Amino acid sequence: MTTPGVWTTRRDAQVGAGWANRPRYALADFATLLWRERVLIGAVFAVLFILGMAAAFSMKTKYPAYASVLVRLGQEYVYEPRAGDAARGAVPDSDQLIQSETEILGSVQVKQRVINRLGLTRIYPELGKKYAKADPAERRLIMGEALKALESSLAIETAPDTPIIRVGFEHPDPRTAALVLNTVLEEYLIYRRDILGDSASPVLEQQRQAFESRLAAADAAYEDFLNYNRIGDFASEKASLSQLQAQVQQQKLQVDAQLQDRVGRLSALNRQFAQVSPEVRIYRDVNPAGADKLVDLKVQREDLLSRYRPDSQPVRELDAQIAHMEQAINAGRTTGDSAKRYGVNPVYQTLQTDKIQLTAEVAALREQQTALAGQLDQLLQRRLRLAQLEPRFQELSLDRDVLQANVRDFTVKEEESRAAQQIAAQTNDNVRIVARAIPPTRGKSLKKPVAVLALLFAGFTALCAGLVRMYLRPGLPTPRTAARTLQLPVLASARLKGA
Structure with missing residues (x-):
């Protein structure tokens, strides 16, 4: 088969039975085909390269400071x-x-x-x-x-x-x-x-003021509670009541023991009192007539002895009288009371005094026992009253303690925040400038990189334009392409002449 020229029209090419709608190119064909599009490629490359260079030379030099x-x-x-x-x-x-x-x-x-x-x-x-x-x-x-x-x-x-x-x-x-x-x-x-910076100081102040207001209300309720119930210090009064009750209880036990002792002693004293006579003989005068008679007889005997012999009749008679008198004296027949005196028995008086004292002590101890029992009852009632009031007191105390702690904490935080703001406003201890910027002596320019990129972009774009123009041309551009596309041998080729 022969072709009328180098470029064969698609209408003529479609005559071949093996033609496949699209030309088939080999790698060796691209150089020839792109060379045929050299005018378009050169024009596109020149335009883009000139524009890129213009953009590169229009860029300013910048100086980086660090x-x-x-x-x-x-x-x-x-x-x-x-x-x-x-x-x-x-x-x-x-x-x-x-x-x-x-x-x-x-x-x-x-x-x-x-x-x-x-x-x-x-x-x-x-x-x-x-x-x-x-x-x-x-x-x-x-x-x-x-x-x-x-x-x-x-x-x-x-x-x-x-x-x-x-x-x-x-x-x-x-x-x-x-x-x-x-x-x-x-x-x-x-x-x-x-x-x-901590900007929470106003908020902390407002919160502290709110807590202070609530604390003032809690203090007022606490004071009203104490005044209404006539309590000075609840904890101290409770402790003092416990201590006072223990003391009164101990005194009552002591009084009970003393009362039992005094009652026992008074009972024993009453028994002894019935056995003691209220009067007692103080003294008595004994009649000494017998003794005096005996003395007179002895005097007479001595007188007789001065005149008579001891065995004389008068002396013997007088001795008989003396002997009889001595027997009577020894027998107590000649003894008698000339006078007697009776008085108050001191033992009876002592017993009576002790009885009176014990009776008074028993009465006093009974009164003291009654008084102590009344005091214990009052203390018990007061303690029961405090026990009833304690939950309310604990609630009020807890509210006051919590509010006081909150006021104290927020006051401390407010002061710390204010101090931190004042310190932060004057210094930056944790952030420091290591090296300040100085005017740079060498600048940075993108002229060369932009020029290189412009060159590469212009070349790539021109090559792409040539390839696109090559693929868009109708017909089969070379004998080898025609033979490859139509799968028929090309025997000869001739250039097309101009009209």
Whole structure:
């Protein structure tokens, strides 16, 4: 089979029985086919490359400034519960701490503070000029663009288990880059005080005042309870009542024992009293006539002896009288009472005195026993009354104790919070700037990378355009393609002549 030219139309190619609708190319055909599309490829490459180079050379050189911040655990990260002691002293780990500080450093509020402090014209002069001429609605859009540009130029880097945050900022002006970065760090230190500072002092004060109000009401109820029930100190009175009851009980037991003793002694004394005579003889006078007579007789005998002999009749008669008198005296016949005196028996008197004393003591002890019994009954009634009042007293006391503890705790927390705010407002001990930014001397430019990318993109796009144009051309471009597609040998080929 012969073909009229190099390019065979699809209508003629469809005559072959083995033709498959789509040309079949070999790898060796692409070089020839792409060379035929060299004009299109060159045009596309030139246009894209020129545009890419123009974009590369239009890019400005930016100067990156760098700084670093040291972050350590501070008091503001230590958990202090508002009430109770649950989880007191809990702290985050180092990664959470660094992440928190990074979020604060990269927040929009810090960037807005920097723009407000330095001015939009100082950072981005072009946007500053537009901002000065714009209306309020456009100003918000321009400020959003400035924040977006500032965020894209600000780089914050951290490393695991490292308490250092590295911050970088790029700007066409090296001095502005260093100034903006240092201002970011300064505003970050100020803003973090507002974020991490304990803002609960007013709430603590309100809660403390509420507890104080409730405590005043509880104190009033407590005082009314004590005054109404005539109680000075419930606990002291309860203890004193117990002690006093024990003392009275002991006294009553002692009085009972003494009363039994006095009653027993009085009974014994009454028995003895019936056996004792109320009178007793005090003394008696004995008549000495017999003795005197005997003495007279003996005197007479002596007188007779002076005149008579002892055996004379008168002497013997007188001796007989003396002997008879002595017998009578010895027999008691001559003895008699001349006078007698009786008086009160001292034993009877003593018994009577003891009886009177014992009777009085028994009466006194009975009265004392009755009085002690009445006191015990009063003490018991008072203690029973206190026992009835104790639940209410315990309730009021518990309320007062709880409220007093709450007032004390919230007062302490309020003072600690106020002190922490004052300290935090003056210093940032746990966050320190390790290295401040200085104006960089070497800038960074994307001209070369953009130029290389423009070259690669232009070449790739041009090649793709050539391939697309090659596939879109009708017919079979080469004899080999025709033979491969139609599965028929090509015997000869001829170039098409122009019309």
